Amino acid sequence: MAMTKETLIALVALQEKDKVLDARQKDVDAVPPRIAAVKSDLAEEKKRMDAAKAKTLELEKRKKSKELDAAAKEEAARKHGGQLNDVKSNDAYKALQAEIAKEKAIVGDIETEILQLMEEIDTSRGEEKALAAELKKIEEFSKSDLEKLEAELSHAKGEHAAAKAARDAAAAPVPADVLRVYDHIRSRGKPDAAVPVVDGHCGACQITLAPSLVAEVAKLKSLAVCESCQRILYKPEHVAAAAA
Numbered sequence: 059m060a061m062t063k064e065t066l067i068a069l070v071a072l073q074e075k076d077k078v079l080d081a082r083q084k085d086v087d088a089v090p091p092r093i094a095a096v097k098s099d100l101a102e103e104k105k106r107m108d109a110a111k112a113k114t115l116e117l118e119k120r121k122k123s124k125e126l127d128a129a130a131k132e133e134a135a136r137k138h139g140g141q142l143n144d145v146k147s148n149d150a151y152k153a154l155q156a157e158i159a160k161e162k163a164i165v166g167d168i169e170t171e172i173l174q175l176m177e178e179i180d181t182s183r184g185e186e187k188a189l190a191a192e193l194k195k196i197e198e199f200s201k202s203d204l205e206k207l208e209a210e211l212s213h214a215k216g217e218h219a220a221a222k223a224a225r226d227a228a229a230a231p232v233p234a235d236v237l238r239v240y241d242h243i244r245s246r247g248k249p250d251a252a253v254p255v256v257d258g259h260c261g262a263c264q265i266t267l268a269p270s271l272v273a274e275v276a277k278l279k280s281l282a283v284c285e286s287c288q289r290i291l292y293k294p295e296h297v298a299a300a301a302a
C-alpha cells in the first residue's frame with residue numbers, strides 16, 4: 059500500500075481529531091448513567107415511603123382485628139353475666155363466674171395490646187410524615203439535577219457533533235485504502251492506530267523492530283505496520299517537519 063508524506067501528515071492529523079472525538083464520545087456516554095442514578099435514588103426514596111405507608115396500614119389492620127376480638131370477648135362476658143341468675147347450683151355459678159373473669163382478663167390483655175398498637179401507629183405515622191418531607195425535598199433536588207444533566211447531555215452532543223464534523227473533514231484527504239487500515243486498527247481497541255518509531259522500537263508496544271522495517275518506515279514509500287501490534291508506524295521527523 060502506497061504511503062506519501064502528505065498521506066502520513068493527514069493520517070496523524072486525523073488521529074488527533076479522532077482523539078478529540080473519542081473524548082467527546084466519553085463526555086456524552088458519561089451523562090446517561092448519572093441521569094439513571096438520580097432516577098434510581100428517587101425511586102428508592104419512593105419505595106421507602108411506600109413501605110412506611112404499608113407498615114401503618116398493617117398496624118391499623120391489626121388494631122381493627124384486636125378491637126373485634128375484644129368486642130367478641132366482651133359480648134361473651136356480658137352474655138355469661140346474664141346467665142348467672144339462671145344457674146341452679148353453686149358450683150355451676152362459680153364456674154360461670156370464673157369463665158366471666160377469664161373473659162374480662164382477656165379483654166384487658168387485648169386492650170393493652172391495642173394501646174401498644176396505637177403507639178406503634180403514631181410512631182409509624184411520624185416516620186411516614188418525615189419520609190414524605192424528605193421525598194418532597196429529594197423530588198425537588200432531582201428535578202433540578204435532571205434539568206442540569208439534560209442540558210449537559212445536550213451540550214455534550216453538540217460538542218460531539220462538531221468534533222465528528224472536524225474528524226470527517228480531516229479524514230477526507232486520507233486515501234481510502236490507508237483509511238481502511240487505520241479504521242480497522244482502531245476498531246480492534248487501538249485508538250492510537252498510527253504510532254512513531256522511537257529508537258528502533260514501536261511507540262506503542264515497545265517491541266524492537268527489524269532494521270529493515272525501520273528503514274522502510276524511514277523511506278516513506280509504503281505503509282509499514284508493527285509486526286507485533288499491527289499499528290501503522292511512522293518516523294516522528296516526517297510529521298514534526300510538517301508541523302513546524
Ligand SMILES: [Zn+2]
Pocket residue numbers: 260261262263264265284285286287288289
Ligand atoms: Zn507495536
